[in-house]
Amino acid sequence: MASRQFATFEVAEQLFGVEVHTVQEVLSYSEYTPVPLAPPAIGGLFNLRGQVIAAVDLRVQLGMARKALEGQVMNVILRGDGEPVSLVVDRIGEVVDLDDDTFEPPPDTLSGPTRDLVVGTFKLDGRLMLALDVNAAVDTLRVTT
Amino acid sequence: MEDLGEIVGEFLMESHENLDQIDRDLVELEQDPNSRDLISRIFRSIHTIKGTSGFLAFSRLEKLAHAGESLLSKLRDGVMPVTPTTITTLLATIDGVRSILAAIEETQAEGDVDIDTIIAQVNAQMNAGEEAPAAAPAPAAEAEAPEPLAEVPARVAPDPVDNQRKPIGEILVETGAAQASDVGSALAQQIEGDERKLGTILLDEGKAQPAAVSEALQAQTPKRSIADSAIRVDVDLLDTLMNMVGELVLARNQLVRGVMETGDATLVRSAQRLGMITSELQEGIMKTRMQPIEHIWSKLPRVVRDLSQSLGKQVQLVMQGKETELDRSLLEAVKDPLTHLVRNAVDHGIENPDQRIATGKGPEGTLTLRAYHEGGHVAVEVADDGAGLNVERIAQKAVENGLLRPDQIPNMDRRDIMAMVFQPGFSTAAKVTNVSGRGVGMDVVKTNIENIGGAVSVDSKPGEGTVWRLTIPLTLAIIQALTVDCGDQRYVIPQVAVLELVFIDGQSTKIEYASGAPVYRLRGKLLPLVRLDRALGLDVGGDQGVYIMVLQADGRRFGLVVDRVLNTEEVVVKALNSRFKDIGLYAGATIMGDGKVGLILDVSSLARRSHLTADAERQNLEASSRAAGAGGSGERLLVTAVGERRVAIPLDTVTRLEEFPRERIEHAGSREVVQYRGQILPLVRLSHLLGAYGEEPEGDTVSVVVYSEGARSVALVVDRIVDIAENSTTARRDAEEDGLVGTAVIQQRVTELLDVRRAILAADPNFYTDLENDELLVEA
Numbered sequence: 001m002a003s004r005q006f007a008t009f010e011v012a013e014q015l016f017g018v019e020v021h022t023v024q025e026v027l028s029y030s031e032y033t034p035v036p037l038a039p040p041a042i043g044g045l046f047n048l049r050g051q052v053i054a055a056v057d058l059r060v061q062l063g064m065a066r067k068a069l070e071g072q073v074m075n076v077i078l079r080g081d082g083e084p085v086s087l088v089v090d091r092i093g094e095v096v097d098l099d100d101d102t103f104e105p106p107p108d109t110l111s112g113p114t115r116d117l118v119v120g121t122f123k124l125d126g127r128l129m130l131a132l133d134v135n136a137a138v139d140t141l142r143v144t145t
Numbered sequence: 146m147e148d149l150g151e152i153v154g155e156f157l158m159e160s161h162e163n164l165d166q167i168d169r170d171l172v173e174l175e176q177d178p179n180s181r182d183l184i185s186r187i188f189r190s191i192h193t194i195k196g197t198s199g200f201l202a203f204s205r206l207e208k209l210a211h212a213g214e215s216l217l218s219k220l221r222d223g224v225m226p227v228t229p230t231t232i233t234t235l236l237a238t239i240d241g242v243r244s245i246l247a248a249i250e251e252t253q254a255e256g257d258v259d260i261d262t263i264i265a266q267v268n269a270q271m272n273a274g275e276e277a278p279a280a281a282p283a284p285a286a287e288a289e290a291p292e293p294l295a296e297v298p299a300r301v302a303p304d305p306v307d308n309q310r311k312p313i314g315e316i317l318v319e320t321g322a323a324q325a326s327d328v329g330s331a332l333a334q335q336i337e338g339d340e341r342k343l344g345t346i347l348l349d350e351g352k353a354q355p356a357a358v359s360e361a362l363q364a365q366t367p368k369r370s371i372a373d374s375a376i377r378v379d380v381d382l383l384d385t386l387m388n389m390v391g392e393l394v395l396a397r398n399q400l401v402r403g404v405m406e407t408g409d410a411t412l413v414r415s416a417q418r419l420g421m422i423t424s425e426l427q428e429g430i431m432k433t434r435m436q437p438i439e440h441i442w443s444k445l446p447r448v449v450r451d452l453s454q455s456l457g458k459q460v461q462l463v464m465q466g467k468e469t470e471l472d473r474s475l476l477e478a479v480k481d482p483l484t485h486l487v488r489n490a491v492d493h494g495i496e497n498p499d500q501r502i503a504t505g506k507g508p509e510g511t512l513t514l515r516a517y518h519e520g521g522h523v524a525v526e527v528a529d530d531g532a533g534l535n536v537e538r539i540a541q542k543a544v545e546n547g548l549l550r551p552d553q554i555p556n557m558d559r560r561d562i563m564a565m566v567f568q569p570g571f572s573t574a575a576k577v578t579n580v581s582g583r584g585v586g587m588d589v590v591k592t593n594i595e596n597i598g599g600a601v602s603v604d605s606k607p608g609e610g611t612v613w614r615l616t617i618p619l620t621l622a623i624i625q626a627l628t629v630d631c632g633d634q635r636y637v638i639p640q641v642a643v644l645e646l647v648f649i650d651g652q653s654t655k656i657e658y659a660s661g662a663p664v665y666r667l668r669g670k671l672l673p674l675v676r677l678d679r680a681l682g683l684d685v686g687g688d689q690g691v692y693i694m695v696l697q698a699d700g701r702r703f704g705l706v707v708d709r710v711l712n713t714e715e716v717v718v719k720a721l722n723s724r725f726k727d728i729g730l731y732a733g734a735t736i737m738g739d740g741k742v743g744l745i746l747d748v749s750s751l752a753r754r755s756h757l758t759a760d761a762e763r764q765n766l767e768a769s770s771r772a773a774g775a776g777g778s779g780e781r782l783l784v785t786a787v788g789e790r791r792v793a794i795p796l797d798t799v800t801r802l803e804e805f806p807r808e809r810i811e812h813a814g815s816r817e818v819v820q821y822r823g824q825i826l827p828l829v830r831l832s833h834l835l836g837a838y839g840e841e842p843e844g845d846t847v848s849v850v851v852y853s854e855g856a857r858s859v860a861l862v863v864d865r866i867v868d869i870a871e872n873s874t875t876a877r878r879d880a881e882e883d884g885l886v887g888t889a890v891i892q893q894r895v896t897e898l899l900d901v902r903r904a905i906l907a908a909d910p911n912f913y914t915d916l917e918n919d920e921l922l923v924e925a
Contacts, residue, residue: 033742034634036681037728045734045742050392052719052734052742083722140724 002100006122008093008129009076011058015093015129017122022134024079026092028072039140043069043088053077055086056138063113078134085138096129098122106130156197157250158377160242163190165443167239171232172446176461178227187235188217194242206245209260212267213238219271229454234270236447237263313343313361322357323347380473383433390427391717391736397423398738434474438516438525439467441480445487449512452491459498459509460491466516471523475617478597479525482590486527486613487512489587494529494611504608506530519616522599528612534605536562543568550801563603567591595749598624598641626716626735628743629694630709631677632684635743637716637735642748644695644702646710651689656706665693665704674704675751680730698748705751714738718745783850784896785863787831791896792863793889800853802866804846816908819849819860826851829908830862831899834884852905859908861899 006017007026032044032055041060045052055075060066067073067088075086102123106115117136122129167190174183195210213235219225241263248256314332317323331346339346344361347353397420404416446462453460471479495501495510502508515526536559543549543565554562569588594601598618605611618624618641625640647665649656656663656674663674672695679685686708693704716735721744725731732747782793783802803821810817810828817828828849849860884907886900905912 031741033734033744035725035728035731035744036634036683037730038725042724045744047736047740047742050388050395050736052721052736054722054724085722141727 003097004100005095005097006129006131007076007095009074009087009089010091010093011062011089012064015124015127016058016089016132017093017096017098017129018076018078018132018134018137020095022078024077024084026074026076028074030072032069032073040066041140043067043073046075046086048077048084048086051084053084053086054140055088056140057088058137059088061113061117061137061140078138080138081135087137096124098124098129103131153201153249153253156201157246160194160197160246163194164239164243164246166190168236168447169443171235171239172450174227175229175232175450181221184217184221184227188214188221191217203245203249203255205255205258205260206242206249209238209241209245209263212264213242216267216271225271231270233454234266236451238267313358316361317344317347317353317357320357320361322361323353327352378433383430386430387434390423390430393423394427395736395738395740399740431472434472435470436473436476437468437470438476438523439464441476441483442467442514445484445514448484448487449491452488453495456492457497458491458495460495461509461511463511463513464515465513469516469518469523471617475597478593479599479615479617482593482601482615483525483527485587485590486615487514490527490529490531490611490613494531496532500532504532523617525615525617526612528610530610533607533609533611534563534566534603535607536605539563539565547796547799560602560604563605566603567601598639624716624718625713626745627694627713628711628737629677629692629707630711631681631707632686635711635737635741636677636707637737637743637745638694638696638705639732639745639748640713642696642698644697647693647695647704649689649691649693649706656688656691656693663688663706667695667704672702672704674706676706677746677751678706678708680751696748696752698752701752703752716743716745782891782896782898784867784891785831785848785850786865786867787835787863790835791867791891792831792835792899793891793896794850794861794899794901799850800858801851803849803851803860805849805860806846810847817862821851821858821860824858826858826860827908828860828862829904831904832862832864834904834907835897852901857909857912859905859912861904861908 005020007020007023008015008017010016027048029046029048032046034044035042041057043055043057043060043066045054047053053075055069055073057066067090069088074089074092076089076092077084077086104121104123106118106121110118114130117132118130119133120131122131167187170183170187170190174180174187177183191210191214195207195214198204198206198210216225216231216235216238220227220231225231241258241260244258245255245260248254248258314323314328318325318328327347327350328343331343331350331352334346335341335343341349344353344358348355348358397416401416401420404412442464445464449460449462490512495512496504496506498508501510511530513526513528515524515528517524540549540554540557540562543562544551544554546568548565548568549557566587567590591601594615594617600616602614602616603611604614626637627640627643629636629638647654647667649665654665656665658664659671663676664671665674666672672693674693676685688706692707692710694707694710695702695704716737718733719735721731721733729750730747731744733745735743735745737743783796783799784791784793786792805819809819811819813825813827817830819826819828847862848864848866849862850866851858851860853859884900884903885897887898889896889898
């Protein structure tokens with residue numbers, strides 16, 4: 001049975017996942033530099049071992065109010081297209097092995113910005129995990145409706 | 146298979162280097178046709194390419210290289226003379242080799258580069274040189290014919306190094322640094338069981354100077370050959386190292402700070418030592434990225450040769466300061482502007498031989514490339530001894546293009562007039578050649594150089610020549626910068642843009658407002674101000690206890706209001722993610738001393754955001770030149786505000802922009818008029834014409850757009866001049882409204898396009914009737 005590994009995390013009590021190979025690392029960080037006039041989904045910039053990384057607030061991308069970047073905030077750093085980019089999330093979950101037969105396309109009832117970011121649903125024990133389209137999730141120029 | 150890929154890669158790199166060298170050598174050979182050294186060197190290089198391509202089974206490449214080699218062997222053996230035609234043929238052969246190499250690099254195969262034509266050309270050359278008109282040449286397929294070549298080995302094996310190292314004692318005695326008897330006794334001691342080295346014994350006994358001994362030791366180690374002393378390194382690797390060293394510097398700073406607090410003397414010493422080593426390491430890594438400017442100059446002899454030949458000119462290229470080093474990334478950025486300047490100098494700077502002789506110069510012009518260090522910069526000059534720039538013509542052209550007013554010219558410095566050639570769309574070439582004269586280029590040169598924080602200038606003496614001068618920072622990666630506070634955030638401003646700092650206490654120094662626009666009286670002159678907090682869309686703070694940074698960018702001066710100026714430091718510039726490009730306010734980011742990310746402000750774009758001031762016209766022109774430089778070929782529009790509406794007027798119909806004091810407006814009949822340059826200038830208020838009745842704008846002056854044709858002028862009154870924009874019409878719609886020709890979206894705002902003819906007729910119904918007799922330029 002074909003299976004894939006997903007790194008999971010929570011945003012507003014919902015479990016999301018991205019394929020493990022798209023993740024560079026996960027870390028918590030507390031010092032962000034705001035970028036005035038930047039797209040609203042940009043939470044700020046931070047220094048990852050000398051590299052300047054943009055932190056994309058997944059809440060804003062999902063159409064919610066932005067997260068206050070105070071104290072330690074969890075970042076899922078994605079390899080990105082050429083340069084790493086971070087997704088700001090609430091909590092980090094585990095890495096899970098998921099069989100392809102637990103996968104289903106997103107439910108028709110799912111709408112709004114979330115629908116644009118989600119490629120499918122995985123049925124886990126007791127809860128659902130939404131698989132994110134990594135490129136759409138970090139696309140801050142996307143028009144959020 | 147992987148190994149083969151690596152071999153091919155190495156072959157490509159090596160061959161490219163060889164080809165560049167051959168290019169240079171061929172051009173040199175043309176100057177000095179009898180140099181057997183040069184011929185042999187070219188021969189060897191081609192032979193190496195041929196040999197390796199044969200080994201790698203690139204048969205077409207081998208065949209082409211072989212043809213070139215055959216021709217060269219004739220030159221070498223003195224059977225044929227070196228003529229410009231043979232050089233051209235050989236250069237064509239080299240170009241052929243280059244295209245095949247490019248094909249190999251791209252597709253791993255030789256591709257279908259046409260080598261037969263080149264080979265036929267080479268053969269024709271050989272036959273022409275060899276056979277006198279007597280017998281008909283043998284059939285064309287005799288690429289094999291001139292085969293008997295002395296086979297030079299593809300790679301010369303390095304001379305076996307003299308393995309027998311000279312004893313150090315012998316060296317010391319030979320150089321007179323030690324007495325033979327002392328060395329003898331020292332040797333005797335060693336034999337008796339003294340385990341110290343000979344040099345040490347001599348030193349300990351004071352029989353030799355330390356310097357002499359170390360010199361002798363160096364002489365003892367065999368010299369490394371060039372091949373052994375240089376290695377190729379991947380640039381990405383260097384960049385990574387550079388980043389890591391940057392991190393190391395930060396870590397060191399934190400460590401040193403922490404250690405200082407503990408006050409432990411031993412730790413402090415170790416930390417200081419670590420600091421020193423880190424600095425040296427940083428310097429060393431920086432050096433690895435430096436390359437001599439020769440790298441980009443090496444292609445120029447060929448450029449000059451080909452160009453001067455096609456133009457029938459004689460040009461000698463002189464290069465001074467080849468070894469001057471620049472950061473790699475900067476070299477890349479300078480390459481194209483430099484090539485353009487060189488082409489321009491050959492095309493326009495240096496005259497034809499006839500003209501040169503007529504003006505008493507030698508037929509051959511000299512083009513000098515000069516590079517040298519100056520302050521923290523590298524200066525690169527392209528100098529020709531040609532006719533020089535025609536200042537009058539430039540001035541005239543600038544007036545024609547609306548860049549200058551005729552009355553400005555007499556007061557202008559010659560150099561300022563010459564600098565007009567850097568304006569977009571400016572070319573004084575009487576004739577457009579395929580080389581230059583299209584008016585594109587000089588502005589691109591300027592933009593490219595300014596993009597890397599450099600500057601361009603030109604100076605010229607009539608009849609003596611022109612000097613183009615590029616001033617380039619040593620490195621892009623590290624800049625001197627000022628850190629400032631604005632709100633609760635810290636920003637970084639490149640120091641090159643900063644002219645001075647002024648503290649505003651609200652008493653002796655204060656910010657004033659000219660109808661809402663903040664200004665500061667800097668030594669009696671008004672300096673337009675930009676509030677950084679406002680520009681960044683943050684909460685706007687007070688006017689007291691703040692600093693004004695007087696900045697200069699794009700030739701304009703303005704003041705940036707910030708809360709606090711902290712210090713100057715060297716910062717390492719990091720490129721900012723593409724998602725921030727659209728904001729346009731940031732030139733990059735950097736990691737600051739505390740490890741946080743700081744944004745580097747783009748001073749030019751801040752300047753662009755500073756609004757129009759009393760000297761509106763000059764700024765408009767600059768804005769228009771930028772618009773033209775950045776955009777395409779769309780028409781340029783003057784955007785004005787009329788009430789709540791934006792109205793655009795084609796810039797080429799505008800003669801002047803003026804501000805008239807309100808009290809100067811007089812009435813003649815039902816019309817408003819102004820006395821202007823000895824004429825009566827009829828005014829038409831666009832707000833009335835377009836029915837945009839709104840509040841009368843405040844202020845003591847009115848802004849007008851003057852339109853003239855022949856001896857007649859009219860003035861269109863607008864509320865405000867907003868900007869000059871390129872009309873790259875995204876959406877355009879014909880208007881039903883009177884007085885307009887349509888609407889368009891300009892700068893994301895709906896803008897109405899004025900029907901100029903209609904507006905003019907409203908001001909002066911007879912405007913066109915006088916003209917129409919002799920001029921039918923204006924359509925009904």
